[in-house]
Amino acid sequence: MIRQKLEQFAADYDRAEECSTGQGDDQSSIHYPAVFLFIGDKSKEAVEPIMQMNEKKWENSEGLIYIHVGAKDGPAAGPAGIPGGAGLNKSAAPSSPRMLHYRVPVTVEEGAAAPAARRDIYRQFYEEAGSLPALNRVLRQASGALAEYGRLYPSFDRVRLSIITRVDDPLNVFVPEISLLAEAIFRQSFKAVQLDLYALISERESAEAFGYSSSLGVAFLRELELMQDSNYEFSAPLHVTEDGISIPVTHSPSPLFDLVYVLSDRDERGIASLNGMQSCYEIISHISLLKNRHQKEQAWGANNPAYNNTSFKNNIMTESGRQGLVSAGLSRVKRPNQSIALAVLYHFYRGLLERMKQEPPLTAAEKLSFFGLDGAALERATAGMLPPEEGLSEMHGLMTNDVSYGAVRKLSLKEAEETLFGGGGEAFFRRNFEEEAARHLKEFEAAKWLDQAVTRSLEQRPDVQIYALAAWTGDGDGDAGVAAHLLGSRREAELLLASAKAELEQFRQGRVEEQSFPRVPLMDRHNLRSLIRYLFDNVYSRKRDILLLETRLKLIAKLEDVLQELHGRYRAEIAQLESLERELRDTALGSIRTADDYIGQNIMEYYERVTADLMEQWEAKRGRHAFFAEGALGDSRRLMENGPEGLADRLIEVCKQTILASPLFKRTFEEELLQRANVTVEYGNKTVLTKEELFKKLYRILEDNAAIQVRLYDYTQEHRYEEKYVFGDYTSELVRHIFQADETSRIYKLGCVHEQRSSGLEKLNLMGGFHIEDLMYYLNGKVYYETYSQNGYEFHGIDRALLPKLR
Secondary structure: OHHHHHHHHHHHHHHHHHOOOOOOOOOEOEOOOEEEEEEOHHHHHHHHHHHHHHHHHEOOHHHOEEEEEEOOOOOOOOOOOOOOOOEEEEOOOOOOOEEEEEEOOOOOOOOOOOOOHHHHHHHHHHHOOOHHHHHHHHHHHHHHHHHHOHHHOOOOOEEEEEEEEEOOOHHHHHHHHHHHHHHHHHOOOOOEEEEEEEEEEOOOHHHOOHHHHHHHHHHHHHHHHHHOOOOOOEEEEEEEOOOOOEEEEEEOOOOOOOEEEEEEOEOOOOOEOOOOOHHHHHHHHHHHHHHHEOOOOOOOHHHOOOOOHHHHHHHOEOOOOOEOEEEEEEEEEEOOHHHHHHHHHHHHHHHHHHHHHOOOOOOHHHHHHHOOOOHHHHHHHHHOOOOOHHHHHHHHHOOOOOOOHHHHOOOEHHHHHHHHHOOHHHHHHHHHHHHHHHHHHHHOOHHHHHHHHHHHHHHHOOOOOHHHHHHHHOOOOHHHOHHHHHHHHHHHHHHHHHHHHHHHHHHHHOEHHHOOOOOOOOOHHHHHHHHHHHHHHHHHHHHHHHHHHHHHHHHHHHHHHHHHHHHHHHHHHHHHHHHHHHHHHHHHHHHHHHOOOOOOOOHHHHHHHHHHHHHHHHHHHHOOOHHHOOOOOOOHHHOOOOHHHHHHHHHHHHHHHHOOOOHHHHOOHHHHHHHHHOOOOOOOOOOOOOHHHHHHHHHHHHHHHOOOOOOEOOOOOOOOEEEEEEEEOOOOHHHHHHHHHOOOOOOOEEEEEEOOOOOEEEEEEEEEEEOHHHEHHHHHHHHHHHHHHHOOOOOOOOOHHHOOOOO
16 A cells, blocks of 8 residues: 555656646657547557556647547446447546547457457457448548547647557457558548558467467468559458448459558567557557647757658668568656555655664753653652541541540550541541542543643654653663652652651550650540541541552552653554664665666665755755644654655645756756766766766667667568657757767668657657568467467458468
8 A cells, every 4th residue: 555655756746747738758749630449458558558558748739539449348438238348448537548449349258268269259349230321420420529629739631540459469360451441531521541560479478378378469460461462452341320221342453451550568679678568559649649749849850850651651662562561669757656655655764764873962860850850740740549647636526435545545656546546547548548549549640640640741852752652651761760759759669658657656656645745634535536546647647648659659650651652652653663664765765776777876875965965955945843743744653644645745735846846856867867876976986977977878778778679580681771860959969969979870861859848858760671571470370370270270250262371
């Protein structure tokens, strides 16, 4: 739960930084309306990532339409009874894109190697009466939705339709039908429809069921080669009116798609992507922007050539007219905002803990007073539990037995009292003093007493934090601890009590005639009254003193128990505080590990200093204990009141207000990285990284990480053609360096998609001109395809004789 909260905070911070127009990154706009059509259940996972990337990068992304065609149950958004379950889902947020679902009414056995899966579902589709009307309705909904968003686009003349599918998904058997029907319906609203296909290969997943999965992939690639043939024709009654009348959809001899992009989760070096297919989804978003970006400016002209789709197509075509396939690689260098946010949060919290651990130099007496446990406070508390001494005077009203003074003068005081009152005196004292003291002691809320005392003291001493409170209330602070001094008070009271009891007992053993109270000869009754007064004044005042000591001892014992409980509570809260510190640290380090080794270097070291400086600046302006003020984190004893999650929320909020809001976090990523790269270098060290050296390293990182996302049999195949595009600020020093790096020896076209941005830049490498027989995936899977075919497996809906020969 905490980890998710922290990751969400980092993601929100990253998004906010990258979208801060005018201060951070600018957003691009697309020129023409665009539709993303995902075919197959395996492509469903691509929908949300691509939507999110487009929303993040494109200013007018709310006008995009997304369609998913799958066999699995989707959202039941369509009218009841409509085969295919078509429906349009509108996001609750007004700026969110629209998402449509079409459920193909066919049966796909998941995980099973069905001998004729592609062929059977192809036939089912054509045989099911409601299939085509439902698909027509979904596509018309998409066309109508695009029309509603026409104001968002500079031009409404054409629409760009991107079809995304996994090569090993059986439902891609419908790619020609769905693509051409979509084109036909969109042509009723637009002058032109440009179709691009993105064929995704997951080599990681195929490792589990490599034989059958590879056969499906090769089957689709064979069909794809047919679709891209210059003589490819198609005609089928796909267009259905509301009255059920079918209209043929035809495709005259030409390649079906403008360009076909093949993207894999392994790059051309054979290295698997850490993020699986995520890098492929990012490439799709960037290519879509490159081909459809609205040019806000035309500066720099020939120095920064724009992408030209016609030129690119011509350059990847063979002399025979065979259209080449395209792949791409994407890399980025950017300020690692998420890692920085988590590192800053960790160091901020660590700084708070360090402040909490600072123990002010209080004397033992001051510590006792801090908790309300000093002698005076204990004396006041104990005295308040006993009736006042004046209450003893009421004992004079006790009835005496009819005994003369002469009868008791030879007795001890104890025997004389027994003779005079029986147990009346003891009963009176017990009822009026002992029981009252016991009742008050029982009602005494020791925990509340201590808490109120600490709260009052903290108002005067805000420098005392929970670590000091835990240390002072524990047994490990030696003679300086509160518990040790309270123990001393208890032992002192025990000695006084023992002494007082002994003195009382000795006093009561004295004979009456030996006592020094006034007596008058021959006046028996007068002498008896003097004896009674003497007994009460000397015996019961001493008994009250003893009761006072006993009550104080019981009070101390009660306070000792509560003090121990309080110490346990403080220690438990500290354990939670330190557990959160470990969680923050592990999350920050985990995030840094996912960043490039170079881009993520020294994040912890650098931001430890930055955070410490900013905390000191904040305290210099607002006071030494500003972070523990009520408007910030508050009393350190109450930090865990709402649990670790509550503290994490408050911590994030205060960190954003006090630390992350600093202008230090608004520098360009080059400046930030240069500072961070040199943070561990001592003054005067000649190994300090220069800006030129930094740019060289960043250029190499960009190039190395933008390896083409497909494995080819021949790394430098015959018709290889490359273009490379930087997404960033063309006026920045780093982009200038990239353009100058290999200016004289460059054999590829280099351009910049200019966007005002300070958080980093991206590099998209396009490579085209290869064919399906160049794909390692095709070459490795062909043997499975042939073997499965020989064993009776049917992989095609159309006649195999129409397909090009296996290469």
